[in-house]
Amino acid sequence: MTIAFKTGESFRDDFRYANSDAAILRFPFPFGEDEYMYAVNLEPHFAGGATDAFDTAFDVDEHYVSECREREMVLRQDPNRCIVLPHMMQAQWDTLELIMESLARDYPDHFQLERDGRRWTWRNRPLGIEDRFTFGMPDTLPYEPFEYITRQAQGDFTLQDQRDGNLYMDGGMVTTQADWSLEFDLGMTFHEWHGPVPLAHEMGIFDRALQYLLRVQYGHPARRLNWTMTVNPRLDTSPENYPVWGPDRTTITPDNVGERLHLRVELQTFFRLPRSNALLFGIRAYLASIDELARVPKWGRRLHRVLRDLREELAGYKGLTRYRDIAVEHLSRYDDGAPTSPGIAPDIRTLPA
Amino acid sequence: MIQRDIAYRVRAIESLSPTLKRIVLESATGDPLPVGAAGAHIALTLKCGDRILRNSYSLIAPSDGTGRYELIVRRTDPSRGGSHFVHDELTVGAVLAGYVPHNLFPSFSHARKHLLIGGGVGITPLLAHLAALRREGARVELHQLAAAEEVALFTQLLAPWAGDDVQVHGGREGLDLEALLSRQPLGTHVYVCGPAALMDRVEGMAVALGWPDGRIHRESFGASGGEPFTVRLARSGGEVRVGPDESMLQALENAGVAAPSLCRGGACGECLTRVLEGEPEHRDHYLTAEEKASGQFVMPCVSRAHSDMLVLDL
Incomplete structure (x- = not known):
């Protein structure tokens, strides 16, 4: 699979970002029905799904190069976006191996891995990287192994240590987050870091999800989708930078909502790591403006209905309150009241002009 | 992305005693084997006559790029058939269907010290833990309980790590469990594998002495299947x-x-x-x-x- 990378995109200031038709059609649209409520929507991470985004272990798309550059910029300003506690060194190597093996297998035109015992050669052609190192020896890499490989991957990653029947967030690379902080959550248990989520605790969602995740086995990864909305195609909506992006919420008007308001979907993946027995969470974020998504007629109708009927607590938690009415009014033009098919698939192969 | 089944080929079989055999498996397809960490087990499908059994065996050595998994299988009486098949019918070169390693008995990187207690063939996952922990430079102590006639055999299996911290005790009363658990420093994790009675005794004793649950670990293959x-x-x-x-x-x-x-x-x-x-x-x-x-x-x-x-x- 050869991907044409868009290299000049920006996720801040002048916001040079758009999705090609193909990128819209492969978007992991998160709503399988016309209304949304929390559920334990975990499933095995098998190859294949409603769109191409589910075809590989770690999805790489046209925004790869630009997203890696953005991550580099965030880390330069705030190196604490990547922290791994000392007892997670084996999990770091596990992560490096998993991501390198997966990218080299799934995108052989772009990534190559040669293993000669412990001496490995890694080639990342899109980023122009070629490194030789010794697996298991951190000094042979320019960064610690987890930081090294997640600087070359799209989406955030956290490392969970499993002990005392719980998951502890003991490491991560978090630069493209929906308003949560690794530095704040580091060392927390599963229920602690989900503390701010409304309704789901009372519904028992986290109790069940934790039991499932504790049992994720090596070779049997799992996945789920999560979503929120972001004003402008900004990846770094962190609490650390709230003064930078918080005011964006006040800028939405009926004239600009279609292109400025973005649906932000996380394709979350969960991998058991073999040496450390830790659990790797991949949090791969996708952004598309609501006008881009509405080019798929089913998604335009459904997005209108979901936002219109979303429970107030969820709208507040996701930060939609200020512009929700404007978005619903705008999206109503795409909703003719026709029924929608179940599931998230776009149901079309090409976009209408 | 999801890998469950692996075809294994028997690379070597070594008789350790009249009832114990060491089996070495490799990939039958030439693909590299997934990492098999200390504490992990693999399930193998064994065709015994007209019956199909799925038996789980602990790896006795960490497998990380070695290209092989090593097991020790005890011939048991009575047997569901699996151990007799392995001892009497399995030959070098045979191909067995199985699963990727699954680890329900891992070691914990937070532990200040690791105390390993084995009984009989329950030594198998502990051999892998001992090798891995010693390589990491972790503080570790092992006690193996064995029938008198098998003391020499287990002593030999443990020979690469011989020292004061690795002991084989003959007979059921050979080890003062209470004294052993009582003298461990705070932050020690205990791992036990062997007959259910031994695992219950270690777990019960540790709880009685005030060990936190999260520091007591017993071997488990999980319960994926069951009676038809x-x-x-x-x-x-x-x-x-x-x-x-x-x-x-x-x-x-x-x-x-x-x-x-x-x-x-x-x-x-x-x-x-x-x-x-x-x-x-x-x-x-x-x-x-x-x-x-x-x-x-x-x-x-x-x-x-x-x-x-x-x-x-x-």
């Missing part, structure tokens, strides 16, 4: 046999029954099915305690049956 049973479909008619190594959901799917599912791990609730007759064996995390006690619902993705027959509203 039959499902009768009340609405569509017909019966489906659920074998010992498949889930109820898999059996229904294989029989062409359209059963809803999502997580396949007992958490999401998608496969919730009403039970009309029979006694479900609940293994899910979805139903409440009251719902489980009522016996009216079952999650076919993970749960099974205590009764020979389960009648479902399907």
